[in-house]
Structures are given as C-alpha cells and as structure tokens.
Amino acid sequence: MAPTHAEAQPNEYKAHVKNIAIIGAGGRSGKFIVEALVQGGRHKVTAITRRDSTNQMPEVHETKQVNYDSRTSLVEALRGQDVLVITMIEAGVKWIIPNEWGVDHTNESLANDTVLGARYKEVQAHIENVGGEKTHWIGISCSFWYEFSLAGSEARFGFDFDRKEVTFFDNGDEKVNTTTWPQVGRAVASLLSLKVSPEDESDHSPCLSQFNNRSVYISSFLISQRDMLDSVLRVTGDNKNDWKVSYEDVKERFKRGSEMMTQGNMAGFAILLYSRIFFKDGGGNVSHKLDNEALGLPEEDIDEATRVAVEMAQRGETNMH
Structure with a gap:
C-alpha cells in the first residue's frame, strides 16, 4: 500500500513518531537501541519491564513496571505510545517492531530451513489481523549479530x-x-526518526510508512x-x-x-x-536489498567490531x- 501524503492527514496527525516503548531495554541489542534513541533527542523512550525484574535498565525517560500476565496492565502501560519495539497491539500502538532480528524471512527456502520463518509469519499475520489499518509491523532484517x-x-x-x-x-x-549491535541501534533510531508520510506526490524521500508490514534490511559487513x-x-x-x-x-x-x-x-x-x-x-547475502543508505547508516571498521568480539x-x- 502506498504511503498517504501528509497533506491529506487529519488535524491530529503527527509528522514524526515521538513516544517509543521498548520491551527488553536492558538486553544485548536493546541497550544499543535505547542509547541511539536517547542520544538522537527526538523521542521519549519508555522501558517496559516486569515488576519483579532486577535487570539494570539503561538511561530512559520513563520506566513502567507491568504484570505480563495482566492484559489491563500491559494495555495501560502502552497507551499513548507511537511505536513498540516488540509485540503488543490492543493499546492502539501504530507501529510494532517484533522480536525477529535475523535472516531474510522473505526467502522461503531459508525461512523454512532455519525453522524460525513460520513463527515470524504468525506474528506478522497476527499484527495485521488484529491491528487492521491502524497498526503495522516493521521487521529488522540484520542477519546475525557480528x-x-x-x-x-x-x-x-x-x-x-x-x-x-x-x-x-x-x-x-x-x-x-552481518550487523553489529551499535549498527542495529542506529538503524532503529534512524528509522523511527523518519517522517511518517511523504509531504506530497513530489516527495520521494524516505518515510516510516513506506516500511509498513515489511522488513528493513541493514548490514555492517559483507x-x-x-x-x-x-x-x-x-x-x-x-x-x-x-x-x-x-x-x-x-x-x-x-x-x-x-x-x-x-x-x-x-x-x-x-x-x-x-x-x-x-x-x-x-x-546469506542481502546486499541488493539494503536500506543502509535510506537510513543514513555509516560504514564501520571491521577490526573494531572484531576487537569487541575478541x-x-x-x-x-x-x-x-
């Protein structure tokens, strides 16, 4: 579906997403995503965590403790958010970035052989079915973390x-x-900093809605x-x-x-x-699909990334x- 132009949107329309909720903010990739979002200065970042969690949270604007067994608790914590990095729909979140970092799941053979493809398709279909026209998923296809x-x-x-x-x-x-954790963080922050829709028919610059119900392809190295x-x-x-x-x-x-x-x-x-x-x-080679340029992602030093791994x-x- 083609993005709707900003000029055709209702009065309450926001040109950029502002409120970002993230489940797993203290995780391996989560902390890099939070760091990039906070440093960008464009978003209000809320960490969603269990009430009994002892995980060390990175610096965010707000932390909301929830009961994952309570739908009411989750919905209330997510109400007013524009984007959820992981999955939850009933609160009216407009975009969901599911927990599906990895290989290219549009490659049917690869998706089937790696076992995970069917599960990711179920999540995507659930978001589309429950969210309808109001909620969309955006996958982050980064292959394996380097x-x-x-x-x-x-x-x-x-x-x-x-x-x-x-x-x-x-x-x-x-x-x-393959992609480094910092590059994943930069990609998510850059993606969520894009304007929601093109200004008009002559505007062909990247916007968030062009990625509705599809994956963003990123990479650090081939x-x-x-x-x-x-x-x-x-x-x-x-x-x-x-x-x-x-x-x-x-x-x-x-x-x-x-x-x-x-x-x-x-x-x-x-x-x-x-x-x-x-x-x-x-x-394993998705170089022809990469959105690095659209997201303004930098080239990286392979030896610096290898040093972290060592x-x-x-x-x-x-x-x-």
Whole structure:
C-alpha cells in the first residue's frame, strides 16, 4: 500500500513518531537501541519491564513496571505510545517492531530451513489481523549479530578462541551479511526518526510508512569466514600458524545440526542456523536489498567490531543472556 501524503492527514496527525516503548531495554541489542534513541533527542523512550525484574535498565525517560500476565496492565502501560519495539497491539500502538532480528524471512527456502520463518509469519499475520489499518509491523532484517556470533562457540561462525581453532564451512569463502549491535541501534533510531508520510506526490524521500508490514534490511559487513579470520589475526597479532583451520562440508554440517536437534540436543540448532546462511545459494547475502543508505547508516571498521568480539570471548561472554 502506498504511503498517504501528509497533506491529506487529519488535524491530529503527527509528522514524526515521538513516544517509543521498548520491551527488553536492558538486553544485548536493546541497550544499543535505547542509547541511539536517547542520544538522537527526538523521542521519549519508555522501558517496559516486569515488576519483579532486577535487570539494570539503561538511561530512559520513563520506566513502567507491568504484570505480563495482566492484559489491563500491559494495555495501560502502552497507551499513548507511537511505536513498540516488540509485540503488543490492543493499546492502539501504530507501529510494532517484533522480536525477529535475523535472516531474510522473505526467502522461503531459508525461512523454512532455519525453522524460525513460520513463527515470524504468525506474528506478522497476527499484527495485521488484529491491528487492521491502524497498526503495522516493521521487521529488522540484520542477519546475525557480528560480535555475538564471532565471540560465540564453534557452533556459530566456526571460531573457538580458547583453542585458537576455526572450522571453515566448505572453503570459508562464502560471503554473508552481518550487523553489529551499535549498527542495529542506529538503524532503529534512524528509522523511527523518519517522517511518517511523504509531504506530497513530489516527495520521494524516505518515510516510516513506506516500511509498513515489511522488513528493513541493514548490514555492517559483507564478509566471509576467511575475512573474519584475517581480522582476528590483525586484532590479536596472531600468525596464521597460531590457528588450526579445519574444513566441513556446509550441507553436511547443516544435516548434522538437524540430526542433533531431532535427538533433543539444542546445540544443534545453532549449527543448523549458522551453517544454512553459508549455503552457496546467496541466501546469506542481502546486499541488493539494503536500506543502509535510506537510513543514513555509516560504514564501520571491521577490526573494531572484531576487537569487541575478541574481548567478549576472553571474558566468556558467549551466551545469549
């Protein structure tokens, strides 16, 4: 659906969104989103948290404690918000950014193979069905978080920093998109700073409504495992001989991960998930879809991002939470 021009909107129309509620403000990516929004100075940011939560909240304009089991509590906490970063509809929130950071779910084969596609489609359909014309979802397709994925176990990008070992999928030369946490934060802040609608028919500049019920595609790097290793060597000062490199057929790796999941070993899910984007079918490369320019996102230094990952690995910060 084409965006409605601002000149055709009713008197209560707001040209930009102002009130942003975020569930998970203290999480790994949440704190970067909050930081970018607050620094931008255009929004009032409200953190939604459980009443019994002990999580350390980043600096926000307001914190509302809710009972997640009470619909009334949630609706009241969200009333008056323009955007919700995660999912909740009945309060009349106009835009929802669901918790679906990751791969390109419009790629049917990729969505099905990584298991998550059906769940995300259900969430999107629910928002569209319940929200009607008043509420829209906007997905953030950022592929895998770079620091988290590189610092993690061999099951992710193939790196084991404790042993200085890396497993290359096939030859390790397939390039995929990946995004840093700060870039995710900047992208969300930039997206929510766009004007809601074009001024008139001649206005073709980016606006929030052009992303109604679709994903925004962002990326920090288009990179292969070999590129990652080169960056690791530059950051650590290691020589190539300091690292043991092994190889695994990427489709056999995917099959192995699937079999582990079938046997109840959830470590196989990470192996399945990460190996799938390195298939030589281009599923992990979304460079032709990127909205980086529309959002004004900067180019980043791969070695700086790798340095963060190396430090995370050294501190043992490899889990999701």
